[in-house]
Amino acid sequence: xxxxxxxxxxxxxxxxxxxxxxxxxxxxxxxxxxxxxxxxxxxxxxxxxxxxxxxxxxxxxxxxxxxxxxxxxxxxxxxxxxxxxxxxxxxxxxxxxxxxxxxxxxxxxxxxxxxxxxxxxxxxxxxxxxxxxxxxxxxxxxxxxxxxxxxxxxxxxxxxxxxxxxxxxxxxxxxxxxxxxxxxxxxxxxxxxxxxxxxxxxxxxxxxxxxxxxxxxxxxxxxxxxxxxxxxxxxxxxxxxxxxxxxxxxxxxxxxxxxxxxxxxxxxxxxxxxxxxxxxxxxxxxxxxxxxxxxxxxxxxxxxxxxxxxxxxxxxxxxxxxxxxxxxxxxxxxxxxxxxxxxxxxxxxxxxxxxxxxxxxxxxxxxxxxxxxxxxxxxxxxxxxxxxxxxxxxxxxxxxxxxxxxxxxxxxxxxxxxxxxxxxxxxxxxxxxxx
Numbered sequence: 001x002x003x004x005x006x007x008x009x010x011x012x013x014x015x016x017x018x019x020x021x022x023x024x025x026x027x028x029x030x031x032x033x034x035x036x037x038x039x040x041x042x043x044x045x046x047x048x049x050x051x052x053x054x055x056x057x058x059x060x061x062x063x064x065x066x067x068x069x070x071x072x073x074x075x076x077x078x079x080x081x082x083x084x085x086x087x088x089x090x091x092x093x094x095x096x097x098x099x100x101x102x103x104x105x106x107x108x109x110x111x112x113x114x115x116x117x118x119x120x121x122x123x124x125x126x127x128x129x130x131x132x133x134x135x136x137x138x139x140x141x142x143x144x145x146x147x148x149x150x151x152x153x154x155x156x157x158x159x160x161x162x163x164x165x166x167x168x169x170x171x172x173x174x175x176x177x178x179x180x181x182x183x184x185x186x187x188x189x190x191x192x193x194x195x196x197x198x199x200x201x202x203x204x205x206x207x208x209x210x211x212x213x214x215x216x217x218x219x220x221x222x223x224x225x226x227x228x229x230x231x232x233x234x235x236x237x238x239x240x241x242x243x244x245x246x247x248x249x250x251x252x253x254x255x256x257x258x259x260x261x262x263x264x265x266x267x268x269x270x271x272x273x274x275x276x277x278x279x280x281x282x283x284x285x286x287x288x289x290x291x292x293x294x295x296x297x298x299x300x301x302x303x304x305x306x307x308x309x310x311x312x313x314x315x316x317x318x319x320x321x322x323x324x325x326x327x328x329x330x331x332x333x334x335x336x337x338x339x340x341x342x343x344x345x346x347x348x349x350x351x352x353x354x355x356x357x358x359x360x361x362x363x364x365x366x367x368x369x370x371x372x373x374x375x376x377x378x379x380x381x382x383x384x385x386x387x388x389x390x391x392x393x394x395x396x397x398x399x400x401x402x403x404x405x406x407x408x409x410x411x412x413x414x415x416x417x418x419x420x421x422x423x424x425x426x427x428x429x430x431x432x433x434x435x
Contacts, residue, residue, distance in 0.1 A: 023233045028153050031226060032146040032435075038227035039145060045138045052131040059127045062120050071107040076100060101294040108290035115285055115314075118277035126270045133263045140256035145225075146435045147426065152222040154422040157240050159215040161418060165411045166204070166211040172383070172404065173197075173204040179391050193397055200401075240418055255351055255433045261344045268337045275330050279323045287312035351431070358424070358431040365417065365424040372410070372417040379403075379410035 026034065036042050079098035086094050114120065180197035183189040223230050289310040293300060300306075386403045389395035429435050 023235055024228070025235045025237050027237045028150065031153050031222070032149050034228070035145055035149045035226050036142055040227070042142065042145065045141060048134050049131070049138065052127070052134045056124065056127040056131060059120070059123045062123065063114065065111050065113040067109070067111050069107075069109050072105070074104045076102050076104070102296040103293065103298055105293040105300070106290050108288055111285075111287045113285045114282065116281070116283040118280055119274045122270055122274040122277060126267065126274070129263060129266050129270060133260065133267070136256055136259045136263060140260070143256060143430070143435050147430055149222070149225045150426045150429070150435065152218070152225045153236065153238070154426065156215070156218045156222050156234075156236055157238070158415070158419055158422060159211070159218040160236075161240060162415055163208070163211040163215045165415065166208040169408070169411075170201070170204040170208045172387075172407075173201040175387065176390075176397065176400065177201040180397065183393070188393065189397075197397065240422070257347050258344070258351065261340060261347060265337065265340050265344070268333050268340060272330060272333045272337070275326050275333070279319060279326060281316055281318040284315045284317075285312070286315055354431045358428040362421075362424040362428040365421040369414075369417040369421045372414040376410045376414040379407040383407045 079100050079102070081096040081098045084095040086092065177197045177200070180189055180194050184191065184194040219234055220230050222234060223232065287310070289308070291306055291308050293306050295302060295305045383403050386395055386400055390397065390400045426435075
């Protein structure tokens, strides 16, 4: 029973938190979804989408008529004189005559409605493209968050495996020390060998405690990524296995890098279209309705002194100098278009290589992990055989330590291959756009 005390202690330790706090059993996919739900930065990025949607509404509103109301009140302290030429009304000499009223008050309503302004339609398309770009940026950020959660989740799995191996080591050295104690009491072992077995056991306990601390830190980091309380006991439901099925998965949605470059191409196309359209004339309708009050006083209740007038018309604005300025602007976007096309080709090549490399790396990592696991199992079998020989006095302690070193090497190789596999798995999912 003594040999199982450490393992029992570990299980009690890991379940102690669960007895006093809530437990959350969570898979990797659930962890990624929970992070996207809980993180404040994800919710903050959603406002960028709202702003982009609002910009579309603002651009559409440019088609609405510009309707305004206003008024002016002017009091002439001295009326301007008008020249009355000779012969007017029988006069023999030119005269200056002041015409008008002291008080001139006008209240009006004006309307200005664009009729032909092609770049407004293009502005709406640009705003929609900006929305799609922002959505893709948010998706790229979410993929980055999911990747970080993926690393943290897999790191917890790795630390749990390392802790288990350290506990196994501790149990083995505990067995050595137990056998050494019994052999020493029987007078068949030197005290120095007993002390060495005790020191090895205590060192194994120290290493187990270090791994336990690393395991706890990995859980805290995962809780941070999920934006949940550290007091919540996380239980990971996924297991570390070399899943060959993952190699058969089809590529996920288009990579955000490709999609963003495609949206950039669309924006350049629309900007060039807008520049060409700005060379066209703009036609708008304008109208005015006014009420005018003319009198020498401010007695606005004198209705006969009020008189209406109104007008409407078309306004034509033909750009001239802008046509020459736009040539340089158009050339700039033409150059950007060629540049983006080359960047898109290179990015496609980069991603194709990344997918091929990630697929090969994952396949190799899975094979290496399986081989290392077989070697680890074999080393444990050899160890168990020689441990029995040691118990019966048929094997010296130093010879058993040689087997222990081989087992420790196999354990470390296994842990390394597991770590390599977990990284390769994440890189593969990210390369295929499956995260």
